[in-house]
Amino acid sequence: xxxxxxxxxxxxxxxxxxxxxxxxxxxxxxxxxxxxxxxxxxxxxxxxxxxxxxxxxxxxxxxxxxxxxxxxxxxxxxxxxxxxxxxxxxxxxxxxxxxxxxxxxxxxxxxxxxxxxxxxxxxxxxxxxxxxxxxxxxxxxxxxxxxxxxxxxxxxxxxxxxxxxxxxxxxxxxxxxxxxxxxxxxxxxxxxxxxxxxxxxxxxxxxxxxxxxxxxxxxxxxxxxxxxxxxxxxxxxxxxxxxxxxxxxxxxxxxxxxxxxxxxxxxxxxxxxxxxxxxxxxxxxxxxxxxxxxxxxxxxxxxx
Amino acid sequence: xxxxxxxxxxxxxxxxxxxxxxxxxxxxxxxxxxxxxxxxxxxxxxxxxxxxxxxxxxxxxxxxxxxxxxxxxxxxxxxxxxxxxxxxxxxxxxxxxxxxxxxxxxxxxxxxxxxxxxxxxxxxxxxxxxxxxxxxxxxxxxxxxxxxxxxxxxxxxxxxxxxxxxxxxxxxxxxxxxxxxxxxxxxxxxxxxxxxxxxxxxxxxxxxxxxxxxxxxxxxxxxxxxxxxxxxxxxxxxxxxxxxxxxxxxxxxxxxxxxxxxxxxxxxxxxxxxxxxxxxxxxxxxxxxxxxxxxxxxxxxxxx
Numbered sequence: 357x358x359x360x361x362x363x364x365x366x367x368x369x370x371x372x373x374x375x376x377x378x379x380x381x382x383x384x385x386x387x388x389x390x391x392x393x394x395x396x397x398x399x400x401x402x403x404x405x406x407x408x409x410x411x412x413x414x415x416x417x418x419x420x421x422x423x424x425x426x427x428x429x430x431x432x433x434x435x436x437x438x439x440x441x442x443x444x445x446x447x448x449x450x451x452x453x454x455x456x457x458x459x460x461x462x463x464x465x466x467x468x469x470x471x472x473x474x475x476x477x478x479x480x481x482x483x484x485x486x487x488x489x490x491x492x493x494x495x496x497x498x499x500x501x502x503x504x505x506x507x508x509x510x511x512x513x514x515x516x517x518x519x520x521x522x523x524x525x526x527x528x529x530x531x532x533x534x535x536x537x538x539x540x541x542x543x544x545x546x547x548x549x550x551x552x553x554x555x556x557x558x559x560x561x562x563x564x565x566x567x568x569x570x571x572x573x574x575x576x577x578x579x580x581x582x583x584x585x586x587x588x589x590x591x592x593x594x595x596x597x598x599x600x601x602x603x604x605x606x607x608x609x610x611x612x613x614x615x616x617x618x619x620x621x622x623x624x625x626x627x628x629x630x631x632x633x634x635x636x637x638x639x640x641x642x643x644x645x646x647x648x649x650x651x652x653x654x655x656x657x658x659x660x
Numbered sequence: 661x662x663x664x665x666x667x668x669x670x671x672x673x674x675x676x677x678x679x680x681x682x683x684x685x686x687x688x689x690x691x692x693x694x695x696x697x698x699x700x701x702x703x704x705x706x707x708x709x710x711x712x713x714x715x716x717x718x719x720x721x722x723x724x725x726x727x728x729x730x731x732x733x734x735x736x737x738x739x740x741x742x743x744x745x746x747x748x749x750x751x752x753x754x755x756x757x758x759x760x761x762x763x764x765x766x767x768x769x770x771x772x773x774x775x776x777x778x779x780x781x782x783x784x785x786x787x788x789x790x791x792x793x794x795x796x797x798x799x800x801x802x803x804x805x806x807x808x809x810x811x812x813x814x815x816x817x818x819x820x821x822x823x824x825x826x827x828x829x830x831x832x833x834x835x836x837x838x839x840x841x842x843x844x845x846x847x848x849x850x851x852x853x854x855x856x857x858x859x860x861x862x863x864x865x866x867x868x869x870x871x872x873x874x875x876x877x878x879x880x881x882x883x884x885x886x887x888x889x890x891x892x893x894x895x896x897x898x899x900x901x902x903x904x905x906x907x908x909x910x911x912x913x914x915x916x917x918x919x920x921x922x923x924x925x926x927x928x929x930x931x932x933x934x935x936x937x938x939x940x941x942x943x944x945x946x947x948x949x950x951x952x953x954x955x956x957x958x959x960x961x962x963x964x
Contacts, residue, residue: 386957387955387957390955390956390957391955391957391958393955394949394952394953394954394955395952396952398950408712408714410712479956483956524828608950611950612946612947612950613946615945615946615947615949615950615956616942616943616946618949618956619942619945619946619949619956619959619960619963620932620935620942622956622957622959622960623931623935623960623963623964624928624931624932626960626964627927627928627931628924628928631924631927638920638923638924639916639920641919641923642916642917642920642923643916643919645698645919645923646702646915646916646919648698648699648700649698650698651691651694651695651697651698652694652783652786652787652919652922652923652926653691653694653695653926654695655923655926656923656926656927656930659923659927660927660930
């Protein structure tokens with residue numbers, strides 16, 4: 357185990373990969389690794405990229421990687437894909453899009469399974485960030501698929517959250533409906549060469565104006581990750597936000613929140629484990645609830 | 661409290677609304693209601709409608725309500741909207757779309773807050789279904805926004821899950837990425853009058869073929885909820901699936917799963933409540949993790 361940790365700290369990609377797998381599996385090895393890495397304070401900048409399916413998250417991530425590499429920074433990417441019986445994790449399209457970075461030792465890309473470990477992504481994501489941070493990556497990008505509750509939680513672990521949309525896909529109202537407006541530090545309207553990009557940007561700006569922002573007002577940037585346009589503005593917005601985080605002390609608050617979420621996820625994960633260990637009892641109680649012999653509250657108290 | 665329950669059972673809409681509010685608030689009143697309603701076995705058919713923002717979920721829900729009403733069935737709709745500072749729950753557009761049913765006493769529509777109660781939607785949704793079931797609704801439709809993990813969990817509480825997509829919005833690959841293919845009992849390609857509808861349907865059918873289905877193979881139906889086309893096929897697919905559920909015994913398995921999820925959510929909710937009650941201690945431990953004085957696993961054990 358110490359070999360993994362030492363290897364990961366030295367930036368050995370195979371050791372990093374094995375350490376992350378152990379974290380995903382949960383159990384004693386993850387625990388030991390976290391104990392060993394506890395004193396590595398957060399140095400890496402964590403960027404979250406989220407948005408509805410089809411807005412071009414992978415392409416945008418790839419463009420951001422390129423910009424960061426041109427700036428000499430080492431970049432790790434965590435792609436949070438729901439484990440699907442169809443895909444078995446990342447799909448071919450993304451792999452192809454990411455392939456241009458595959459020969460670059462300054463880039464590490466990893467798909468994360470969204471199921472499995474009982475603590476869930478809310479527990480594993482901060483731990484994996486810690487590993488990548490200790491391994492010397494300057495930036496960690498977390499790319500989440502979709503816009504649900506658990507993904508909002510993951511986005512909240514980022515220092516800088518980028519919410520991506522595209523014309524005709526998810527306009528401002530749809531973004532508000534999906535609850536992603538409140539988590540965005542930067543809004544990027546991708547596919548800016550398409551009809552409706554200006555309208556989408558205008559609507560997002562209007563939504564931002566309606567919100568109550570303190571200290572940082574999220575900019576709305578138009579870009580085309582495929583054509584490479586607007587990426588300078590995206591990178592400038594990221595740098596601005598990072599500077600604001602440091603100057604305002606908000607970076608420390610976000611990292612405290614991340615630690616709190618990690619502890620909470622581990623506590624809940626332990627309870628889930630206890631429920632899994634007593635699954636026969638849980639099944640019998642579910643049967644009792646279904647047949648009206650008891651109610652769900654009374655059944656839940658049996659696990660107190 | 662007994663008055664609420666008796667009123668709800670008699671179909672009194674104000675009493676139903678107040679009972680649901682009490683369930684959302686959690687606490688003793690919800691508990692008492694669940695105890696009183698424990699013996700009302702599931703009779704209502706629960707239909708889940710999910711899909712990415714913008715595919716036309718509200719319009720489709722509205723068209724399904726109309727079809728069910730023409731068949732003489734009483735319908736309740738739970739619209740699961742993330743509570744947003746922008747929207748304050750349901751947005752104007754949906755309200756307008758749903759308004760055509762507002763004078764119909766056989767239709768009850770309710771927006772559910774996705775935050776608040778610590779047990780979360782996974783706990784409250786089955787309880788609210790139970791109330792609506794006891795109140796005599798024949799069908800309960802749960803409409804979820806987005807495609808994240810927690811919404812997949814809600815979709816799993818349905819007897820019949822409809823996954824909605826639209827041409828050019830979320831094609832098959834995007835649907836697979838979002839992890840929604842595995843939960844669909846019926847796939848509906850909405851906005852079928854638009855370019856690309858055939859391609860989207862073909863791609864979804866191809867994805868279905870690649871999956872391993874047991875007993876029920878999800879049909880792919882093209883429809884236009886706005887124009888009303890394809891809705892007969894959608895309703896026929898729902899009826900077919902309901903008949904299959906009953907014939908195969910799968911309906912009982914799904915209801916057992918729903919009860920199990922409800923108990924699990926209540927157990928986890930109680931733990932969240934305990935964490936909330938000790939939030940100062942949690943904040944201090946988060947600070948310890950951030951500064952490397954302890955690790956998250958050791959911190960989590962303090963709440964065992």
